[in-house]
Amino acid sequence: MTIAQVERDHRASIETTSETAPSVAPAGLRLRGVEKTFGKNRVLRGIDLFVPAGQFLAIVGKSGCGKSTLLRLLVGLDQQTGGTIAFEDGQGQEIAPNSRIVFQEPRLLPWFDVADNVGVGLGDGVARADARRRGEAALAEVQLSDKAKEWPSRLSGGQRQRVALARALVSRPGLLALDEPLGALDALTRISMQALLARVWQELGFTAVLVTHDVTEAVHLADRVIVLDEGRIIRDIAVPQPHPRHHGDASLAKIEGQLLEAILGER
Numbered sequence: 001m002t003i004a005q006v007e008r009d010h011r012a013s014i015e016t017t018s019e020t021a022p023s024v025a026p027a028g029l030r031l032r033g034v035e036k037t038f039g040k041n042r043v044l045r046g047i048d049l050f051v052p053a054g055q056f057l058a059i060v061g062k063s064g065c066g067k068s069t070l071l072r073l074l075v076g077l078d079q080q081t082g083g084t085i086a087f088e089d090g091q092g093q094e095i096a097p098n099s100r101i102v103f104q105e106p107r108l109l110p111w112f113d114v115a116d117n118v119g120v121g122l123g124d125g126v127a128r129a130d131a132r133r134r135g136e137a138a139l140a141e142v143q144l145s146d147k148a149k150e151w152p153s154r155l156s157g158g159q160r161q162r163v164a165l166a167r168a169l170v171s172r173p174g175l176l177a178l179d180e181p182l183g184a185l186d187a188l189t190r191i192s193m194q195a196l197l198a199r200v201w202q203e204l205g206f207t208a209v210l211v212t213h214d215v216t217e218a219v220h221l222a223d224r225v226i227v228l229d230e231g232r233i234i235r236d237i238a239v240p241q242p243h244p245r246h247h248g249d250a251s252l253a254k255i256e257g258q259l260l261e262a263i264l265g266e267r
């Protein structure tokens with residue numbers, strides 16, 4: 001990978017769709033008839049969806065059903081070919097959201113230490129010392145203060161992903177999009193990262209949209225799960241259980257079963 005590619009990917013992960021000052025208001029989402037085609041490939045087919053401000057939504061579905069495409073539209077990394085996407089605060093007033101995305105790969109800059117990697121999540125226009133100070137504060141939120149002066153190459157995969165999460169959180173996003181953020185981690189690290197994600201979501205109150213292949217992860221984290229199939233929403237299931245949730249909980253297992261049936265087309 002060239003330096004230019006690393007910088008481009010990194011920029012994508014800190015890019016904001018907002019043209020105004022960053023907002024801390026959680027962003028509700030309202031999608032009407034959203035379509036996305038690539039050439040002749042109609043990937044999203046008329047998505048209608050309302051996500052209240054502050055909700056934790058998970059999107060599951062078979063490989064290639066359009067999950068990542070939908071997520072990229074939500075954070076403005078790509079444009080829909082039809083329909084509308086609007087954002088609103090908890091009172092229903094339209095807002096320009098401060099959106100961030102975390103990818104499966106942390107996409108850290110190898111020539112910056114950990115605190116500076118987090119600080120660049122604030123974008124241009126923030127003094128380096130201020131960005132570093134706020135970066136250190138965000139590192140505390142992901143319990144990584146002791147690694148502030150470390151190089152990314154010296155961290156474990158789970159620690160790197162916590163840095164990527166801190167870089168997304170440092171600007172206090174109203175919408176946090178998560179594209180398989182735990183997909184490359186081992187099972188135990190995944191479980192501790194799930195607990196961390198649930199905690200920061202509860203503490204900071206942003207709207208979260210998680211794309212995952214793992215229905216156990218979806219029901220463990222989200223308070224609502226939608227199933228995409230060939231670019232359409234075919235199931236929309238609430239997960240009302242309070243946090244913290246426990247792996248092995250029977251009521252969560254039942255919802256998992258319903259989701260798997262929907263994904264596998266058994267009903």
Ligand SMILES: Nc1ncnc2c1ncn2[C@@H]1O[C@H](COP(=O)(O)OP(=O)(O)OP(=O)(O)O)[C@@H](O)[C@H]1O
Pocket residue numbers: 038041043061062063064065066067068069070213
């Ligand atoms: N930039 C692009 N150009 C052309 N086709 C694309 C592009 N991005 C996605 N697609 C196509 O859109 C479809 C959906 O892709 P997407 O990545 O959204 O699926 P997904 O559900 O996230 O899959 P996975 O679970 O395997 O990551 C696929 O057929 C893919 O080839």
